[in-house]
Amino acid sequence: MHPVERVLRTFEGKETDRVPAFCAMVEGRTYNEVLGKPLVSQERLLVNPVATFALDRWGPLLTKLVFQHEVTRSMEKRIKAQVELGFDAVWAILDETFIVTDHRTMVRFTGSRYNLQPDGYGNMTYMYREPCFKTREDFLEWPYWPDADDVAHSAYRFFSAMMKKYGHRACLFGQASAYGIQESLLWAVGFERLPLWIRRERDLVKRFIEINEELCLKTNMALLDAGVKVVIQTDDFAFKSGPIMNPRLIDELFGPSYRRIIKAVHDRNGKYVLHSCGDNTLLFDTFISWGVDGLHAYETTSNVDIFKEKELHGDKVTIIGGVGVDYLLTDRSRDEEVVREVRRLIARLGPSGRFIISPVHSLSTIPAHKLRVMVDAVRTYGRYPLSPALEEDAA
Amino acid sequence: MNDSLRLVCEAVDTLDIDGIRDLVQRCLEEGHTPEEIIEHGIGKGLDLVGKKFEAGEYFLADLVMAGEVVKEVMPVLKERMNPVDAPRRQKVILATVEGDIHEIGKNIVGIILSANGYEVVDLGVDVSAGRILQAVKETGAGIVGLSVLLSTMVGGIRTVVEEAKAHGIRDRIKIVIGGACTSRALCEEMGADAYGENAMDALRIVNGFSENA
Numbered sequence: 001m002h003p004v005e006r007v008l009r010t011f012e013g014k015e016t017d018r019v020p021a022f023c024a025m026v027e028g029r030t031y032n033e034v035l036g037k038p039l040v041s042q043e044r045l046l047v048n049p050v051a052t053f054a055l056d057r058w059g060p061l062l063t064k065l066v067f068q069h070e071v072t073r074s075m076e077k078r079i080k081a082q083v084e085l086g087f088d089a090v091w092a093i094l095d096e097t098f099i100v101t102d103h104r105t106m107v108r109f110t111g112s113r114y115n116l117q118p119d120g121y122g123n124m125t126y127m128y129r130e131p132c133f134k135t136r137e138d139f140l141e142w143p144y145w146p147d148a149d150d151v152a153h154s155a156y157r158f159f160s161a162m163m164k165k166y167g168h169r170a171c172l173f174g175q176a177s178a179y180g181i182q183e184s185l186l187w188a189v190g191f192e193r194l195p196l197w198i199r200r201e202r203d204l205v206k207r208f209i210e211i212n213e214e215l216c217l218k219t220n221m222a223l224l225d226a227g228v229k230v231v232i233q234t235d236d237f238a239f240k241s242g243p244i245m246n247p248r249l250i251d252e253l254f255g256p257s258y259r260r261i262i263k264a265v266h267d268r269n270g271k272y273v274l275h276s277c278g279d280n281t282l283l284f285d286t287f288i289s290w291g292v293d294g295l296h297a298y299e300t301t302s303n304v305d306i307f308k309e310k311e312l313h314g315d316k317v318t319i320i321g322g323v324g325v326d327y328l329l330t331d332r333s334r335d336e337e338v339v340r341e342v343r344r345l346i347a348r349l350g351p352s353g354r355f356i357i358s359p360v361h362s363l364s365t366i367p368a369h370k371l372r373v374m375v376d377a378v379r380t381y382g383r384y385p386l387s388p389a390l391e392e393d394a395a
Numbered sequence: 396m397n398d399s400l401r402l403v404c405e406a407v408d409t410l411d412i413d414g415i416r417d418l419v420q421r422c423l424e425e426g427h428t429p430e431e432i433i434e435h436g437i438g439k440g441l442d443l444v445g446k447k448f449e450a451g452e453y454f455l456a457d458l459v460m461a462g463e464v465v466k467e468v469m470p471v472l473k474e475r476m477n478p479v480d481a482p483r484r485q486k487v488i489l490a491t492v493e494g495d496i497h498e499i500g501k502n503i504v505g506i507i508l509s510a511n512g513y514e515v516v517d518l519g520v521d522v523s524a525g526r527i528l529q530a531v532k533e534t535g536a537g538i539v540g541l542s543v544l545l546s547t548m549v550g551g552i553r554t555v556v557e558e559a560k561a562h563g564i565r566d567r568i569k570i571v572i573g574g575a576c577t578s579r580a581l582c583e584e585m586g587a588d589a590y591g592e593n594a595m596d597a598l599r600i601v602n603g604f605s606e607n608a
Contacts, residue, residue, distance in 0.1 A: 127496050127497075191456075195460040195463065239455060239575070242451075242454065244455055244456055245455070245456035246457070
């Protein structure tokens with residue numbers, strides 16, 4: 001069965017030949033291990049006196065001319081590496097949300113600031129530093145709001161090319177320069193300010209949600225026009241121990257936008273996957289009521305119980321995730337431990353379908369070798385009908 | 396409990412940030428001391444917030460909001476407090492370990508501890524063990540809260556523990572850890588004193604250490 005068919009049939013709850021495997025994206029270390037290291041590393045390219053001088057002086061100008069080009073190249077490498085690793089479905093992302101303001105700093109056009117830093121493997125990465133909207137004035141005077149049409153055109157160009165190159169080999173889950181509406185708000189105003197803004201700056205919160213909904217809608221439509229069949233959206237609604245805010249408030253604030261976005265994707269025959277880190281146990285019903293087709297990630301370091309979720313919601317939504325990145329998909333684990341966990345997950349979550357096995361997250365520490373071990377194990381043990389021997393693992 | 400104090404308690408409990416200022420003002424006009432308002436109004440309200448959080452009725456954002464409600468009136472109360480009568484507040488140092496810049500969890504803990512009367516010395520993120528121990532010496536704090544999200548940075552906890560031993564101050568500080576990649580097992584492995592799963596847990600632990608200090 002072709003990977004795209006295998007994945008789409010899984011979303012529809014139809015029979016497939018085996019459990020599909022989805023890669024939750026790969027970072028620099030991993031794609032360099034798969035595709036080979038570049039002659040000049042990103043770190044050398046961007047952390048040298050000439051580059052730092054130039055970025056400090058003309059950062060925003062150089063973003064479009066140089067920096068974005070490098071980021072987009074690395075986005076394609078991510079897709080290519082995931083396909084080469086043999087996954088049925090891959091996380092294909094285009095990120096044009098950044099403006100470099102100096103050699104250490106990037107801002108997202110939706111109002112959050114990041115440290116630009118080496119990842120320890122010769123590549124550059126970013127880490128959240130702080131919100132940009134500390135006051136009403138910060139919001140009202142923000143100079144970087146995106147033009148959603150421009151972003152969508154760019155997404156269409158990139159994904160048309162990616163579909164031509166890789167769409168016949170794997171099912172691309174597409175995301176283009178639009179992050180989750182709630183998480184973008186949280187990053188933009190900061191968690192400590194968020195409850196106060198929801199109470200006192202409701203007009204700005206509403207405006208922020210509208211801007212981001214438009215961005216999601218337009219980029220998603222561009223993805224579908226480019227031939228992408230599955231849209232994936234990150235929006236981390238929970239921490240390790242539970243939802244960030246009251247599920248009723250989440251539904252009230254963000255539900256209408258997500259319902260409209262997901263309906264638009266469905267109207268174009270697309271599937272919609274929501275990635276939310278943390279323990280979303282109290283939110284799964286809400287997500288399902290929004291119309292999601294699949295949910296990722298069931299983070300192993302949180303309190304969520306993926307097996308319980310299969311029992312509760314396995315007939316309504318495709319469960320995507322299961323493989324931990326804090327130990328299993330690291331240099332520290334043994335191959336046989338990865339295989340054992342894959343067998344256990346397939347044994348318990350594979351029956352009756354609607355399960356796509358996947359790492360719970362991307363991380364710069366994931367070795368390509370462990371992903372290969374994972375994919376091989378899925379191919380060996382994930383064939384339907386599942387082997388009765390797997391039941392021992394489930395016990 | 397007096398009606399006005401009960402209303403302050405209810406305002407904290409219901410996260411009524413718009414109403415609490417007037418209610419506290421009314422208490423002051425009726426002759427209640429700031430200490431009475433803090434203990435019988437705000438403190439009791441925070442207890443109820445904590446209980447609702449543990450019962451799953453309130454969420455992390457509600458804890459932050461409760462902190463904001465308290466912050467709204469603390470300047471007014473502090474202004475009227477007699478420095479001699481002001482309760483002596485235990486100092487707690489908070490920091491995200493070196494190499495990690497995540498701070499949401501740490502900041503929530505800071506808000507909750509401050510709202511409950513602790514003097515929080517927040518050293519920020521990516522803080523070296525040396526700077527943490529220097530702050531311990533300078534402030535005389537007896538409790539250090541270490542936050543870490545990245546599993547690759549957990550070694551920072553051990554470094555603080557080891558350096559505290561090397562400086563001869565391990566016995567006079569309690570080290571509490573928390574954050575996405577932490578656990579009770581990690582706490583034992585690193586030689587810390589306690590693991591807090593969430594902000595209310597952290598408050599309970601700090602209260603326990605303070606009582607036994």
